[in-house]
Amino acid sequence: MNVMRAREISESPVMAHVTYDGTPVYIQHVNEQNNTVRIYALDDPDNELEVSVESLEEH
Template sequence: MDKQRAEEIAHSPDMKHVTYNGTPIYIQHVDDVTDTARIFSLTQPENEFDVPVTSLIEENTTS
């Protein structure tokens, strides 16, 4: 995923289907300087961490 799309998703009021290493996540914030995203797993929201934006994948939910 590119940084601009990650920022759009982070600011969107709609829940998007994004994964990190196959795990559904929520993007809290994108750091413009380091090109990282602050994320947490939807199953473990208390476990926040930073990952490279390029490691995030937006899942296509259209049939």
């Protein structure tokens, strides 16, 4: 995924099907300068991760 698409998804009211390492995630914040995103697994919202935007996949 690229930064622009991640930003679109994070700002959209419609939930997109995005995964990180095969796990469905919610994009909470996009850091365009570092090309990273703050995410959490849909089944574990208390466990936030900051990962490379390229590691996300949209299905």
